[in-house]
Amino acid sequence: MQRITITIDDDLLETIDKISEQRGYASRSETLRDLVRDAVTREQAAVNSETECYATLTYVYEHETRDLSRRLTTTQHHHHDLSVSTLHVHVDGHDCLEVSVLKGTVEEVKSFADSVVTQRGVRFGNLHIIPSEHDPQNRPHSHD
Secondary structure, X not given: OOOOOOOOOHHXXXXXXXXXXXXXXXXXXXXXXXXXXXXHHHHHHHHOOOOEEEEEEEEEEEOOOOOHXXXXXXXXXXXXXXXXXXXXXEOOOOEEEEEEEEEEEHHHHHHHHHHHHOOOXXXXXXXXXXXXXXXXXXXXXXXX
């Protein structure tokens, strides 16, 4: 790890300190590393659409909107190869929250997400992409 020096204006530093406090970081360095890592990840995903990735697609939809549940299910079935898992939550009498874990190329995942969140009745769509680095030998690993 290398130590660097940067110059930051007072307002930006205050914002970084607030983020650090709100999230519970032990230091500004940890905060900045995570913020930079997130920006680099987004940039890499935007640059190379053929990069393999995992992603989460989160959205809320009105289940009473005409044919929306059927359209969403049809879209998911047409892209079953991207779907790892989906969590469905009944928020209230009108809305449902879904969280889908996806795996594929950045381009495929973005296209699928766009086809979901642009449906009439879908709100708060958010796609979070995590580029994956494949182990070519697909070795098992432990969580010890």
